[in-house]
Amino acid sequence: MEVKINREIRDYTESLFFGLSMRQFIFSVFAVGVAIGIYFGLRNLVGTETVSWMCILGASPFAVLGFIKYHGMTAEQFLWAYIKSEFLMPKKLCFYPTNIYFEALKNIIANHEKEELKRHD
Template identity: 75%
Template sequence: MEVKINREIRNYTESMFFGLSMRQFVFSVLAILVAVGLYFLLKPHFGTETVSWMCILGAAPFAALGFITYHGMTAEQFLWAWLRSELLEPKELRFEASNLYYEALKDKLEGGKS
């Protein structure tokens, strides 16, 4: 019998339903609900092929949110961090060059020129 263990223990996620974590399962169900809702909402107005593409495009962001991680953050943690850094608390970082060698020898260089 072999038990699989992740090399990095922090990457462990417990499987709840169909091999998915609870978070992935919830977002998958949400994606399915969005796709079904879009189908019934748009079916009277468009053809089958167009409606199927709209369902895919409408459900894809919700499905992706359950699986995306970036630098160890979930999608909503990343979106909140981006929102804070870009809109709520933006900082302007300025670079001011300094030449330590010139500063150390400034008096001698200016004294020799005069």
């Protein structure tokens, strides 16, 4: 008998509905709700083929948000991190190059230059 265990135990997600986690299931329900709303809202205005493509385009962002992970963050965690870094706490990073080697040996170089001047005089 073999029991499979995730290599990274923190990646474990419990399947609740249809093999989906609760988060994935909720976003899937939102996607279906958006598709149904688009269909019933636009079926009399445009043709069946057009409204079906609009349903797909309208529901796909919600479906993707339930499954996406970026750098270990869920979509809403990533969105919150982006808003914080770009709008709430923006920082202007400036690069000032420094020559660490020169800074460490500045005194020694100055002493050698003085000695060279004394020798030539």
